[in-house]
Amino acid sequence: NQTWDFIEKEDRNPDEDEMMVHCAHTSRYHWGIVGVSLNFQRGDWILSRVYTILKRGSEALHYAKLCMKHTEENNIKDFDLAYAYEALARSYAAAEDKTNFEKYNNLAKEAGDKIEKKQNREIFKNDLKTGNWFGLK
Template identity: 45%
Template sequence: MTIHKQLASSCFNKVWDLLSKEERTERESEEMVHLCHGSFWHWTQVEDHTPTNLSVGYWQLARVYAVIGQGSQALDYAIKCMKISADAKLDAFYIAYAYEAAARAYSVIGESAQKDEALARAADYAERIADAESRGWVTADLATIS
């Protein structure tokens, strides 16, 4: 495993640790943003990175920005996630999560009509996911968007 792949994975996992905290300090939120960008950058340095790697990276960036309340940045990354996922014709799982990211971003910025549309698209793609466990993850995450 290359150093970039190791660092990308390490940063990605540390972001998850911070995302899973019920209460984060401002410093931890800032660290989470930096780690997420670091993870994404390191993936771009892996010679054989794939559109799937980029889709997941954009999705995590969108999620982080939504969680810290920066909806416009979250939406920018969600749109990038949707584009790369669609252009690469990724599995329904990744496209569902791209729309989940958009719905979450629209929720943060208070655009309820766009949020509802993105939620519907995400749910449609979730139904196409063959693996029941993966479909359940998407469905559970969609249920957390208000």
């Protein structure tokens, strides 16, 4: 997915930032047509991540909440549950809401500890340590 190419690019310019947003929305749109609940959940997660990277907290939070809605309504667990909490924690950090950041960061850590596959658990824990936490971590 081209969205990841933009996410991983360290020196994006403003036009590339906008293309990253468009790519994420396009991906979510297409998965919304042909995908299943897990695809919807992951699509909303990546939108939340993109908006967090761009320091657009309210938009990040909107998609993090949608991600969690799909997670809860479809009883999605393990790796994806941990990332749903991570999206909320990171979005609340971007929105400068320390109380909710702490709540969801703790839930993310707890869910991360329960990820069944060791490799996935390690990937998640590394992701939780990295990235912009807007001074709250």
